[in-house]
Amino acid sequence: MANNQPIFTSVGDVQWTTSAMTVANTTTNLTGGTIYLAFTADATNGGYVQRIRFRTLGSNSNATVARVWLNNGGVTTTADNNTLFDEITLPTTTVSQVAAQANYELPLNFALPPGYSIYITLGTAPTSAGWDATVIGGKY
16 A cells, blocks of 8 residues: 655765875776765664765865766665765865855755665865765655
């Protein structure tokens, strides 16, 4: 029987990359290179992801592309467990003590099945401070 009732998350779930994203990865299927875990859905009930916010951690002399991957909970070294979901361009940045850096957000707005994860790779190395990614979502 199909669920025809609205579903809401029971508690907010905010997760982020645990280290500065500074290393490029040009693989086309997530099976190798440096990957950054950004979010893992609840193992029993899954989760909801609203958006990913990218913030620079200082000056970056190279622009890059952040690639957002979905993983079905299996090992990332098996290509069939991963799919490239979306990309966002991240520009060069210069740290300032008088002007705020811009935020770069990628809207997601979908439910993740139990145990699924979101990984991020960078197309080129930012050559300095790097980037941070924060995922805003909720747990069912």
